Amino acid sequence: MWAGTVDLAGLLASAAALVFLVGGRRRPLRQDARVLLIAVVLASIFQSTVNALSHLGIYSALDPAEDYVAILSPMLWGFFLYSFVQDVIHRELRESEERNRILLASLPQRVFFKNSDSVFVSVNEPFARDLSLQPGQLVGKTDWDFHPPDLAAKYRADDQRVMATGRPETLVERNVVGRVERTVEVVKAPVVNDDGNVVGLFGIFSDITERKRAEEELRERERFLTSIFASIQDGLSILDADLRIVRVNPTMESWYAYNMPLAGRKCYEAYQGRAEPCEVCPSRKTLETGQGAFAAVPKRGAGGEIAGWLDLYTFPLIDTVTGQLKGVIEYVRDITAHKQAEDALRYRFELERLITTISSSFINLAHDEIDDGINRALRTVGEFAGVDRAYLFQFSEDGRTADNTHEWCAEGVEPQIANLKGIVLDEQLPWVSARLRNNQVIHVPRAAALPPDAQLEKGYFEKRGIRSLFAVPVLSGGKVVGFVGFDSVRAEKSWDDNIVVLLRIMGVVFSHALERKRAEEARRASEERYRLVFENARDMISLLSLDGLSYLYVNPATLATLGYSPDELIGKNALQFVHPDDADAVAAKFRETMSQGEGGAEFRYKRKNGSYLWLEATGRVTRDGEAQAVVLVISRDITERMQRQEELRALSWEDPLTRINNRRGFSHLAEQQLKVANRTGSTMLLFFADVDQMKWINDNLGHKTGDLALIETANVLKEAFRESDIVGRVGGDEFAVLAIQARSNEADEILARLQRRLDARNAQGDRRYSLSLSVGIACYDPRNPLPLDELMARSDALMYERKRNKRSPESLKA
Amino acid sequence: MDAGLKERDVIILLLAVGALIFAVANRPRLRLLPAWRVLWAAFCCALAGWTLSVLQMLFLRNQMMFLEDLSYAASSVLTAAWCWIVFATRREESKNVGRDG
Numbered sequence: 001m002w003a004g005t006v007d008l009a010g011l012l013a014s015a016a017a018l019v020f021l022v023g024g025r026r027r028p029l030r031q032d033a034r035v036l037l038i039a040v041v042l043a044s045i046f047q048s049t050v051n052a053l054s055h056l057g058i059y060s061a062l063d064p065a066e067d068y069v070a071i072l073s074p075m076l077w078g079f080f081l082y083s084f085v086q087d088v089i090h091r092e093l094r095e096s097e098e099r100n101r102i103l104l105a106s107l108p109q110r111v112f113f114k115n116s117d118s119v120f121v122s123v124n125e126p127f128a129r130d131l132s133l134q135p136g137q138l139v140g141k142t143d144w145d146f147h148p149p150d151l152a153a154k155y156r157a158d159d160q161r162v163m164a165t166g167r168p169e170t171l172v173e174r175n176v177v178g179r180v181e182r183t184v185e186v187v188k189a190p191v192v193n194d195d196g197n198v199v200g201l202f203g204i205f206s207d208i209t210e211r212k213r214a215e216e217e218l219r220e221r222e223r224f225l226t227s228i229f230a231s232i233q234d235g236l237s238i239l240d241a242d243l244r245i246v247r248v249n250p251t252m253e254s255w256y257a258y259n260m261p262l263a264g265r266k267c268y269e270a271y272q273g274r275a276e277p278c279e280v281c282p283s284r285k286t287l288e289t290g291q292g293a294f295a296a297v298p299k300r301g302a303g304g305e306i307a308g309w310l311d312l313y314t315f316p317l318i319d320t321v322t323g324q325l326k327g328v329i330e331y332v333r334d335i336t337a338h339k340q341a342e343d344a345l346r347y348r349f350e351l352e353r354l355i356t357t358i359s360s361s362f363i364n365l366a367h368d369e370i371d372d373g374i375n376r377a378l379r380t381v382g383e384f385a386g387v388d389r390a391y392l393f394q395f396s397e398d399g400r401t402a403d404n405t406h407e408w409c410a411e412g413v414e415p416q417i418a419n420l421k422g423i424v425l426d427e428q429l430p431w432v433s434a435r436l437r438n439n440q441v442i443h444v445p446r447a448a449a450l451p452p453d454a455q456l457e458k459g460y461f462e463k464r465g466i467r468s469l470f471a472v473p474v475l476s477g478g479k480v481v482g483f484v485g486f487d488s489v490r491a492e493k494s495w496d497d498n499i500v501v502l503l504r505i506m507g508v509v510f511s512h513a514l515e516r517k518r519a520e521e522a523r524r525a526s527e528e529r530y531r532l533v534f535e536n537a538r539d540m541i542s543l544l545s546l547d548g549l550s551y552l553y554v555n556p557a558t559l560a561t562l563g564y565s566p567d568e569l570i571g572k573n574a575l576q577f578v579h580p581d582d583a584d585a586v587a588a589k590f591r592e593t594m595s596q597g598e599g600g601a602e603f604r605y606k607r608k609n610g611s612y613l614w615l616e617a618t619g620r621v622t623r624d625g626e627a628q629a630v631v632l633v634i635s636r637d638i639t640e641r642m643q644r645q646e647e648l649r650a651l652s653w654e655d656p657l658t659r660i661n662n663r664r665g666f667s668h669l670a671e672q673q674l675k676v677a678n679r680t681g682s683t684m685l686l687f688f689a690d691v692d693q694m695k696w697i698n699d700n701l702g703h704k705t706g707d708l709a710l711i712e713t714a715n716v717l718k719e720a721f722r723e724s725d726i727v728g729r730v731g732g733d734e735f736a737v738l739a740i741q742a743r744s745n746e747a748d749e750i751l752a753r754l755q756r757r758l759d760a761r762n763a764q765g766d767r768r769y770s771l772s773l774s775v776g777i778a779c780y781d782p783r784n785p786l787p788l789d790e791l792m793a794r795s796d797a798l799m800y801e802r803k804r805n806k807r808s809p810e811s812l813k814a
Numbered sequence: 815m816d817a818g819l820k821e822r823d824v825i826i827l828l829l830a831v832g833a834l835i836f837a838v839a840n841r842p843r844l845r846l847l848p849a850w851r852v853l854w855a856a857f858c859c860a861l862a863g864w865t866l867s868v869l870q871m872l873f874l875r876n877q878m879m880f881l882e883d884l885s886y887a888a889s890s891v892l893t894a895a896w897c898w899i900v901f902a903t904r905r906e907e908s909k910n911v912g913r914d915g
Contacts, residue, residue, distance in 0.1 A: 006880070010887030017894035024901025028848055041897075044890050051883060067822050074826055074864060077857060078833035081844065085836075088843040 004055035011048035017041045030087045036080040043073040107204075110184075113191065114201040118142055118159045121200060130177050151175075162188045163198045172208070182209040235310070235332030238317065239283055243267050246327065255334070258302040267330070272297075273304045283328040286314040290325055299336065308336030351498050354384055355505050362513045367520035370513045371406065378408035378484075381506060385499055387486035388413040392474070392510055393420070394482040399437075400424065402482065406510075413489055416464060431457050436473045436483050441503075444469040445494035468493040472500065474507035476515060484510060540635040542574070546621065549574050549590060552630060561637055563608035574633070579604035579612050585703055593619040593631065602638065614642040655729040657707055658714035666728025670738045670788050673726060677740075677782050684780040685747055687737040688795035689717070690803060692772035694733040701768055712771055716761060720754040735773075736792060744779040751775060774803035823867045830864045833857075849899045856892035859885045 018041045021034065029037070050066045104111050104124035113121040120138045128135040131146050143152035162169050168189035175184060186205035190198045229236060235252040239245055245262050256262055259270055267283060268274045277284055282293035293314045301307035310332050317327040358377045365373045374392060382390030392406040404420035425433035431454035435442050444450060445468050447461040461469060464487075471485030484507045486495070534541055540558040542551055551569045559566060562577075578586045582603035593599030598620045604612040617635040649656065653665025661669060670686075677684055691713050698706040710733065717727050717737055726738040739750060754775070762770045776799025778791050786794075837844060837857065847853060863885035870878030 006883040006887045010883070010890035013887065013890035013894040017890065017897040020894065020897035020900075020902045024897070026901050026903075028900050037897075041893060044886070044893065048886065048890065051886070055883075071822060071826055071829065073860070074830035074833050077860065078829065078836060081833060081837050081840070081857075084847060085840040085843050088846055 004052050007048050007052035007055060011045060011052060014041050014044040014048055018045065030083070033080060033083040033087060036076060036083055040073065040076045040080055043069050043076055047073065109204050109206045112138075112203045114159060114203070116163060116198065116200055118156045118201070158186075158188060159201050159203075163190050163201055166190050166192070166198060182207055183212045184208060234334070235330070237262075237267065237271075237330040237332065238327060239267055239330060240327040241287060241325065243277065243281075243283060243287075243328075245270055252332065255299065271300065273300055282312055282314040283330060286316050286328050287325065290316050290318075292316070296335070296339075299334065308334060309339040311335045348498065350384070351502060354380060355502060358506065359509050362509055365513065367517045370517045374406045374510055374513065375408060377506060377509070378406055381502060382408050382410065382486065385486055385495065385502070387470075387493065388489045389416070389487035390485070391417070391420075391487070392482060392484045393423075394474075394514070395425075395480065399480075400426070405482075414465075419464075429457055429460060432471070436471070437480055439473050439475065439480060441473075441500055442469065442471040442483075442485070443495060443500075446492050465489045467491065470495045470499065470503070472503035472507050474511050476511045481511060483507070540615070540633075540637075542569075542633045542635070544574050544619075544631040544633055546594065546629045546631060549631065558635070561607075561613070562605070568608070577606045579606065588702070590619065590631070594621055597621050602642075605635075613637055613639040655714075658711050658729050660714045660718065660735075661726065661728035663728060663730040666726060666730055666736055666738075667788060669726045669728075670736075673738060673740055674780065674785070674788060677780060678785055681782050682741045683743050683782070685739040685742040685744065685750070686778045686780060686791050686795045687739065687750070688776045688778070688792060688799045689713070689735040689737070689773045690775075690799055691733040691735075692774055692803070693769070697769050705768065709769065709771060712761060713773065716754070716757045716771070720750070720757045730792070734796075736795070747777050747779075751777075774799055776800070776802050820867075820871060823864070823871065827864050827868050830861050834861060849896055852892055852896040852899060856889045856896060859889035859892060863889060 018038065021038050021041060027034070046069045047066065050069075104122070107124060108126060110124065110127035110130060112123040112127050115121050120141050123135050123138045125135055128138055131138070143155040146152075147155065158169070158171060168187060171186045171188065173184055173186060174181060176182070184205045185208045186203060188201055188203045191200040191202050193199045229247075229249045232249055233251060235255060236249040237245060237252050238247040243266050245265055245267055248262050252262065253260060256270060262270045266277075268277050268281070272278055278297070280295050280297075282295045285291075285293040295312050297310050297312045298306040299308035299310045313331040313333075315329045315331065316325050317329050318324065319326050358380060361377070362370070362373055378390040378392065382388075388410045390408045391404055393402045394405045395402050402420075402423045402425050404417045404423075407415055407417040409415050423429065425436075431450075432442055444461075447458060447467055447469060450458040450461075461467075466487045466489055468488040468491075469485060471483045473480045474482040474484055484503050486499075486503075534555050537555055538557055540561055541555040542558055543553040544550060545552055550571050550573050554566065554569050559569070562569075575583060575587055575590070586601055586603045589599055589601035598618070600616070600618040602614060602616050605615045606612055614637070615635040616638045617633050619631050619633045621629055622632045623629060653661055653668060655662040655665075673684065691709060694706060694709065697709050710729070713733075713735060714727070714729065717735055721727060721737050721739060724740055726740070728736050730736045739746075742750070754773070758771055758773065776795040776797065778795035778798065780786065780791055834857075837854075844850060844854075863882045866878050866882035866885060870882060
């Protein structure tokens, strides 16, 4: 029962499958596979039906056929599966062919397939296009159908050779498409089947015309660059990243001809003869940093010696495509000649610097430092010249002997200075002496090879171990006063012209320095002498500054005379001690002295105790030491003399300035006339005159002009009055005139005459002041006699009144 | 022979094994069939039925016969299901392999 049910279910399922197969709208299988599947389902329906009936016990006419159908069933399954597999295989084949077609059509290269008889089987579109055909039109054709016979024959021969050898070949040929000639590269390869038999030929060719042109240009550029590389006169060397030489130009080959071949070797081996890279290696630096570098490197000779110098510039060698650092380009310039010139220049520069330094160092040396300076200079030049001993000899005054006065010895060299004193040149070193005295340089590179006439010197030098010697005379005022030289005791040595120049200059420097030293010592001795004179002089000697007239120095006599201490005078203005009445005159004298260089004056000078003493001083502008201008003042105390003069002046009746009576003389004569007038009964007039603006004249025009005004006043008075009248100067600017036998009514006439005289004076040209007098007049009447003093007092009072009111002449009379 | 092996069933089994070998050998291509696993299951059920038809001659006849019928029925059901999937549904297969044209 159950079996029948199962069979029935299978029957229904198969029926449903049949319905889907037949009635389904979709057709995912090929028709033959679908039919076979329908057969499978029908077989299944058949078997299910038979089995169901069998299980139901119903015999059917179908039973005999069941065996055949049952056998057919797996076969139908197998056919169905086979059909589907075939379908897939055919589809894969079609797809493969399609892919190949697309591939061929997509390739820019020309591709073709030929069979073993060189008949085209397949070509792609670009290939056919070259022949102005469609790909299908070439199938079944041969090269004879498109190309000239000779070219077709060549193509066939190539095809057959490739197929015969079984090896692909790459052929470069030239052909013409249309009118354009081109270069093509053809790769022909045999086509081998699964059995290993060659069944045809595959060819692919490319138009390499542009590539060939580019290659030709590249070759041309390479030739150009190679010619440049070879033509560069400086060295060029290409290194790889391991510092191995890749290529060098002919210049490098010529420099290192002894070490060829250079390529393939490490640069430090080939160029420097080293096993390890150099410490300073610009190429390595360039490899490390990717930047250019530079160094001056020695140029080695065949024996490894330094044969010259090279400027080495390195540049990174960078692959322009990848940007990777591939190596280093070394650009090398031979600077041997340049460096030699540079070394000579540097040596010359050092020499000149040395000379300048030494010369300038002596400028500011004090005289007591000159010996040390010479020793230092000998050390400097000795070290510069690389000698063992440098020295200075000075001749005695008579030039007969020489002393080694200064010496420098290199370390380990025995000094000789102590042994070389008082050398009698003409006897001990005649050959050297003769040359030095003729101002000749002595250059002895080999003491052992001195000439026979220098045998004394030879022995002398050998005794002191001197192997080479160089000496230059030292001149002073055209006379040889010594010599400066070098000794070499450890090796024989020669010196060039530069050393001659150096020593000549050193000789001049030393000579000047020593002269200066001697002069300085002489000056100091002289100074000492003068100082003694200065200190012990009885006159007052002082130095004043030119600008402020302040004391710079005073001698003991000055201090003793004036009573001041040095601190109370030094730095103080000398004029501040001058008596006020004399100050202006003294200041004027100082100005005159400074302008004319010397001058003198007599004036009163204040002592510390407040009293004044008279000094007679002479001043001279002079130089103090090096350059400072000062005033040297030598003064003498003339107080006693002035006092005597004053006493004499007091005894005198005449005024020394105006040459008229002084007050004493006027009083004496006036007293006598008063007595005469008293006896005779005649009247007299006393004129008391004062010079107007006298102070202004003194202050503004100077005391000299003031003195002149007084003299002029005296003269005017003498002219205006009679000779018998008594004229006198009774004060600084006060005058008195006693007009004898004059009445009071004559006063106006006398005053008018006086005024005319004054006007006549003032009318004279080039006058700097106008002379004017204020006059007071007193009349002496014997009937009412007055003493002279009273008379003068009255006239004096009237004069002052007149001075106050000069326009009222009436007021002058008394 | 009725009690032992039937020649027909052995021949059927051999043919089925041949089909199986072919299917296994071309398995990569057969996998391109739509709903391949269903069809492959249907074939395997049929193969099981053919195998059981031989085995029922050797032991457990009734049980084997039942299982044989069940295998055929299962094969039919699976075949119907595959046909429904492939021919009757609108589902688009990503792999349209085996389609006509």
